[in-house]
Amino acid sequence: MGVRLRLAGRNGGGRAERAARRRWAVAVGRHVDLVARCRRLVSAVSGKVGSEAAVAASAAAVVSLPSVEPGGGGCAVCGEEMAEGRDACELPCRHVFHWGCILPWLRERNTCPCCRFELPTDDVLCEVDRLWRLLAATAAAARGADLRHR
Ligand SMILES: [Zn+2]
Ligand SMILES: [Zn+2]
Numbered sequence: 457m458g459v460r461l462r463l464a465g466r467n468g469g470g471r472a473e474r475a476a477r478r479r480w481a482v483a484v485g486r487h488v489d490l491v492a493r494c495r496r497l498v499s500a501v502s503g504k505v506g507s508e509a510a511v512a513a514s515a516a517a518v519v520s521l522p523s524v525e526p527g528g529g530g531c532a533v534c535g536e537e538m539a540e541g542r543d544a545c546e547l548p549c550r551h552v553f554h555w556g557c558i559l560p561w562l563r564e565r566n567t568c569p570c571c572r573f574e575l576p577t578d579d580v581l582c583e584v585d586r587l588w589r590l591l592a593a594t595a596a597a598a599r600g601a602d603l604r605h606r
Contacts, residue, residue: 533557549573
């Protein structure tokens with residue numbers, strides 16, 4: 457039984473990789489604690505955490521989005537094909553949109569129109585909430601990977 461598990465583990469990534477992932481989970485765990493405390497504070501003062509209120513993406517985050525060659529497929533905002541020669545913008549979640557479509561969108565909200573990936577915002581309370589959810593998801597994924605390999 458133990459041998460079989462070890463073999464299965466070897467197929468799914470090396471021992472060093474697993475150890476690195478565990479160390480990382482521990483490091484992330486510390487931040488989760490910190491952010492969780494922050495989050496409680498924020499929800500106490502604002503009652504805003506977890507609400508669906510739309511907040512604009514941070515200007516710095518929008519400005520740093522990369523321009524990419526449209527690689528086929530459509531723009532989810534306008535539904536049109538990505539024509540060649542027309543600058544497209546790639547969000548960190550790898551979804552691609554026309555610049556002219558995504559800029560007005562990100563002035564209204566900070567989420568990807570396709571998958572609701574969240575971009576940073578200039579709103580401190582929203583940032584704490586966003587980081588919290590990001591860390592919680594990351595920590596959960598790391599824990600899941602760890603458990604699967606045990
Ligand atoms: Zn478009
Ligand atoms: Zn997306």
